[in-house]
Amino acid sequence: xxxxxxxxxxxxxxxxxxxxxxxxxxxxxxxxxxxxxxxxxxxxxxxxxxxxxxxxxxxxxxxxxxxxxxxxxxxxxxxxxxxxxxxxxxxxxxxxxxxxxxxxxxxxxxxxxxxxxxxxxxxxxxxxxxxxxxxxxxxxxxxxxxxxxxxxxxxxxxxxxxxxxxxxxxxxxxxxxxxxxxxxxxxxx
Amino acid sequence: xxxxxxxxxxxxxxxxxxxxxxxxxxxxxxxxxxxxxxxxxxxxxxxxxxxxxxxxxxxxxxxxxxxxxxxxxxxxxxxxxxxxxxxxxxxxxxxxxxxxxxxxxxxxxxxxxxxxxxxxxxxxxxxxxxxxxxxxxxxxxxxxxxxxxxxxxxxxxxxxxxxxxxxxxxxxxxxxxxxxxxxxxxxxx
Amino acid sequence: xxxxxxxxxxxxxxxxxxxxxxxxxxxxxxxxxxxxxxxxxxxxxxxxxxxxxxxxxxxxxxxxxxxxxxxxxxxxxxxxxxxxxxxxxxxxxxxxxxxxxxxxxxxxxxxxxxxxxxxxxxxxxxxxxxxxxxxxxxxxxxxxxxxxxxxxxxxxxxxxxxxxxxxxxxxxxxxxxxxxxxxxxxxxx
Amino acid sequence: xxxxxxxxxxxxxxxxxxxxxxxxxxxxxxxxxxxxxxxxxxxxxxxxxxxxxxxxxxxxxxxxxxxxxxxxxxxxxxxxxxxxxxxxxxxxxxxxxxxxxxxxxxxxxxxxxxxxxxxxxxxxxxxxxxxxxxxxxxxxxxxxxxxxxxxxxxxxxxxxxxxxxxxxxxxxxxxxxxxxxxxxxxxxx
Numbered sequence: 074x075x076x077x078x079x080x081x082x083x084x085x086x087x088x089x090x091x092x093x094x095x096x097x098x099x100x101x102x103x104x105x106x107x108x109x110x111x112x113x114x115x116x117x118x119x120x121x122x123x124x125x126x127x128x129x130x131x132x133x134x135x136x137x138x139x140x141x142x143x144x145x146x147x148x149x150x151x152x153x154x155x156x157x158x159x160x161x162x163x164x165x166x167x168x169x170x171x172x173x174x175x176x177x178x179x180x181x182x183x184x185x186x187x188x189x190x191x192x193x194x195x196x197x198x199x200x201x202x203x204x205x206x207x208x209x210x211x212x213x214x215x216x217x218x219x220x221x222x223x224x225x226x227x228x229x230x231x232x233x234x235x236x237x238x239x240x241x242x243x244x245x246x247x248x249x250x251x252x253x254x255x256x257x258x259x260x261x262x
Numbered sequence: 263x264x265x266x267x268x269x270x271x272x273x274x275x276x277x278x279x280x281x282x283x284x285x286x287x288x289x290x291x292x293x294x295x296x297x298x299x300x301x302x303x304x305x306x307x308x309x310x311x312x313x314x315x316x317x318x319x320x321x322x323x324x325x326x327x328x329x330x331x332x333x334x335x336x337x338x339x340x341x342x343x344x345x346x347x348x349x350x351x352x353x354x355x356x357x358x359x360x361x362x363x364x365x366x367x368x369x370x371x372x373x374x375x376x377x378x379x380x381x382x383x384x385x386x387x388x389x390x391x392x393x394x395x396x397x398x399x400x401x402x403x404x405x406x407x408x409x410x411x412x413x414x415x416x417x418x419x420x421x422x423x424x425x426x427x428x429x430x431x432x433x434x435x436x437x438x439x440x441x442x443x444x445x446x447x448x449x450x451x
Numbered sequence: 452x453x454x455x456x457x458x459x460x461x462x463x464x465x466x467x468x469x470x471x472x473x474x475x476x477x478x479x480x481x482x483x484x485x486x487x488x489x490x491x492x493x494x495x496x497x498x499x500x501x502x503x504x505x506x507x508x509x510x511x512x513x514x515x516x517x518x519x520x521x522x523x524x525x526x527x528x529x530x531x532x533x534x535x536x537x538x539x540x541x542x543x544x545x546x547x548x549x550x551x552x553x554x555x556x557x558x559x560x561x562x563x564x565x566x567x568x569x570x571x572x573x574x575x576x577x578x579x580x581x582x583x584x585x586x587x588x589x590x591x592x593x594x595x596x597x598x599x600x601x602x603x604x605x606x607x608x609x610x611x612x613x614x615x616x617x618x619x620x621x622x623x624x625x626x627x628x629x630x631x632x633x634x635x636x637x638x639x640x
Numbered sequence: 641x642x643x644x645x646x647x648x649x650x651x652x653x654x655x656x657x658x659x660x661x662x663x664x665x666x667x668x669x670x671x672x673x674x675x676x677x678x679x680x681x682x683x684x685x686x687x688x689x690x691x692x693x694x695x696x697x698x699x700x701x702x703x704x705x706x707x708x709x710x711x712x713x714x715x716x717x718x719x720x721x722x723x724x725x726x727x728x729x730x731x732x733x734x735x736x737x738x739x740x741x742x743x744x745x746x747x748x749x750x751x752x753x754x755x756x757x758x759x760x761x762x763x764x765x766x767x768x769x770x771x772x773x774x775x776x777x778x779x780x781x782x783x784x785x786x787x788x789x790x791x792x793x794x795x796x797x798x799x800x801x802x803x804x805x806x807x808x809x810x811x812x813x814x815x816x817x818x819x820x821x822x823x824x825x826x827x828x829x
Contacts, residue, residue, distance in 0.1 A: 097675055125364065187722060450763075
């Protein structure tokens, strides 16, 4: 089992964009990863009813050396990119172009997830790097289709998403982040 | 100038609903107002762009004994009513049935506005009562039409809504609440 | 089992204070409880280390007809009382005069707990009334001593406080509120 | 006027620590600054009264090529450093060893300030780099003494700190951050 199999692929695998200044060569990124915390965003995609209450949580299903794993929409913030634009870019990358995500109006995240290369410092762990992730709950109202390496997007009730069996299918502590999100929307029991 | 002219009409003027248990007679409500803090919600209706950034704030324009005044969507939470249902009810009452408000997924308000009958204790004042209001920023995507006693709904940029000239047109401190909302969405300069 | 045994005593059992205007007769309060949501505060007392990380949660132990139950610091906001003053008053009432609580600088609660007389509408239930409670995590640095009807104040680690066995000792959903608080401080796993 | 005179010195000027892995050579840091957003923390030091209400804001006074400027406690998060430890380190660096800061229990910041090298994208600007800063209000109860390059620490009331004359003495938009902080604690009028 390698580290890269445990977690979603680093987002430097994405195709180039019109603003290439935020892109690093694989060598540069590897070097930076050993020296600086990297800024990430985590989005928990949800379906809400008319009164805003969360009725379902969207989890990506991927296959790796550990077998099937679930994950959130997650990725790096690039140089000269606003946090809200990074959220939008990663949501589109993982859920497809017609997911119609509603990025929150406020930059205040519901929490900050600190992924350390050393396990046990926080609830979050990333063997590749020290990543600090601003976490947001993002209602989506359109069609979500798995992209790239994801096999499926499963919509679970808040209770299902927090259940121990589902929690065991996350890596790096992202299950705890789902529970924190459900606590914040008042759906953790 | 009377107190009732200074602020939007008390929401006990609303027509009855199918669940009348939350309604008090005018005499009972007057009595309760002198003895208990009343629970309110304040909604700041906003227009957002695709990345969730606030581009406009919707303010109600009313006419009273003080002349034209601006106000937010505001009202009481009824007995056995969820906060998110109270938000939805007041948004529909003030913005009309096709405003398509997106009530936030989390019950965490951006602030709690404490309106005291005595001025100067907080930034908020309501001569009629002690009201404690949970304040939310609510993006709306549909058509908003003034209802009942409102003359108009004006959409201002965040900068305009925070300008001193506009702030002078609020009563009871609701201008400060607009500024707090714009601070929370990162649009106060 | 009676309703009053299920939950901490209503805070109208408190001795009179210099400002009696916020006090209702038992008859009046009973009448209001059937007609209006009552405004409450819930405080989760915690011990923090030098870096602010939560190391323990303080839970009150009471005895009632259900046997031993755990509870948070909780109570009503009175007429003309600020939310932060209500927090301070209830913290002193339940933890004693030298607990040295640090009431948060911001009125933004980490959540709003809606206790309905009907079970199942939210995670929170109060057979006596519809109470809407602003919930805060409050670090305390002094000596905490059980007051009035509390037998003890037990300090548990966040993990212990969220464990199923401890959760089973709460009533009205306050266990869920502890989990939500631990999620918010990053200590729910 | 140079960029380095406009803003507090980069925190790579600090003396080495026992964990040197988070330190970059000046050349490496200059290179990284052109390619990645850097993670920062901003702390707004405040004095609070017994009920947690903010009574004063602590602002650092520095002298540079622009003359006297005010600033917040601000600095980079290092590799393998928790956000709360970075806050504590920078508070001690700028306010001295006996300031007794109370780092918040929750990692949820009141806002995220995005400093872009290009002015006008957000309210925040840093000509040296793209910095994304988690912003916290931090009550301090001890003695605060200016350290290093700061001439003084001035304690202003919330109203004074938000006044236009004081706001004009900040650079990079940190005045707007003070206003956002005061809005969040309910002290912006």
